[in-house]
Amino acid sequence: MMRTSIIRDLVILLVIFGFIWGIISLFPVFPEKVELVSIEREQELGETYLEAILKNSDFEEVTSEEMTNAVEAIGLRLENALEGSEYDYRYLVVDDKMINAFTLPGGNIIVTTGLIEFCGSPEELAGVMAHEMGHVEMRHVVSRLVKELGIAILTSGDQFVMGEVTRIITSTGFDRKQEQSADLFACELLEDAGIEPRTLATFFRKLRDDQDNELLEKFEIVSTHPNFTHRIREVLEYVPDENFEEIPMEIEWEEVKGQLPEGRVSK
Amino acid sequence: MEYHPLPQPDEIPVREREDAMGAYFMMFATAALGLPLPIINMIAAIIYYFVNKSKGRFVQFHTLQSLYSQIPVTLLNIGLVVWVITNLVKEYDFTEVFWGYLVMTAVANLIYLIFSVVGAVKARKGLFYYFLFFGKLSYAQVYRVRVGDGEQQRENKPPKM
């Protein structure tokens, strides 16, 4: 009888504490706020931000069709390898000598002419774009905005908010963990798209060797944790499937680069 | 199952009451000290138990109850420390499950503290006070009449034929 009574007490204790743990886990006090922004809403926000950024910054869309087509083609190749994405991707090339690529909510990826110039091959650019797509698919872009500006601000189109949004998107980076997962995502996507994933390592090595380059200052891949040695190693550790076959990009890269605005033709 | 009779308050000497009360205070004093490394207070608690064990059943009951109730709280605290360090080192997210655990651990510590204070006050008055589960467990362990307990050993029996 004593024993049953003791066991009953134990069960009561376990139920009470299990209940506390469970209830907080299921009904979070600190909700994962990014969940509150639906993909549709994110796409709408992306549109608005894109307009605002193009209007308020010095960025100007590049007119060269050869260049936009090339970027578009790389994007499409990656998209085709991407399964079950809920995003409509859109690629933009802006004329800026800074080496930069950034991602707006809703899958709007912007690359600068500076980046195109810096990339030695279309595959390298594909690596950067795949990395950016990783940030999109894993919703890093929205979570960063929500984290810094809060959910309410994100849904309003206020002018000052826009300024902040632009600043965050164009100049601040993600955290190291997000970078790592975007790198891994990029490797997988590149492989599926028939692009050698280790091209990304080549690209990172170039970034590492050129770390003091002022033009790299705003590049999100570089900005937060430029621990390239580690990242290069991680990418190199990614071994593609043995059946992996590289499908070359049908892009005349030197010609594309030749479309760069005057005076900034590749060295 | 047989149990030894419980002593009444006026039968318990002040000395024993104080030792019993000390068990509760001593344990959460070390619990606070052991916060960065909660294992320290467990060791202190166990030593305290073995030192005071022989001071009569009343002292032993309270000490044991305090020790037992401290074990799960300490384990929860260790879990919390390990979880936080792991998250920081490996840069894992602090998930909802973690926050749930944190709240649960905080509640456990709070309840442990409150019950210990009440237990200490009661012990000082020479009273028994049973925590849920731990009270019964300690009572059963300390007061159950075991074969080989003093009283039985001193009983004279005729030779076995």
Ligand SMILES: [Zn+2]
């Ligand atoms: Zn990144």
